[in-house]
Amino acid sequence: MAEATMTLSQKFGISRRQAYRYLQEAQAIGHAVPVVAPSVPITLKLPAHIVRDVRAYSVISGATLSDIVTRAILAFLAAVRGHG
Incomplete structure (x- = not known):
């Protein structure tokens, strides 16, 4: 320990x-x-209704916006790699 x-x-x-x-x-x-x-921080421009829905999901689920977006991007990349 020391x-x-x-x-x-x-x-x-x-x-x-x-x-x-x-x-x-x-x-x-x-x-x-x-x-x-x-x-790493990034800036995204998304339609207002998508931002509203993601924020609402964040509140309901307790997940952060970063967690939600990260999971969505990882799922997208997995799907793209599976078809590429």
Whole structure:
């Protein structure tokens, strides 16, 4: 634990105390947390009715707009690859 605390502290420029707290929280989770790719902001222009419907779905489902759009694009790409 001490070695991991030092590594986190040095790698991310945080105090050893904060690094130790992060490690304690990670241990409390009890399972591995998946690492996700960093997100990049983009700007899209969509018809207003589509934006309205996606926002409404976001509220109902609890999913973020980014999650909804990401899933839709991944489904589209899978379909395109399957036919290409």
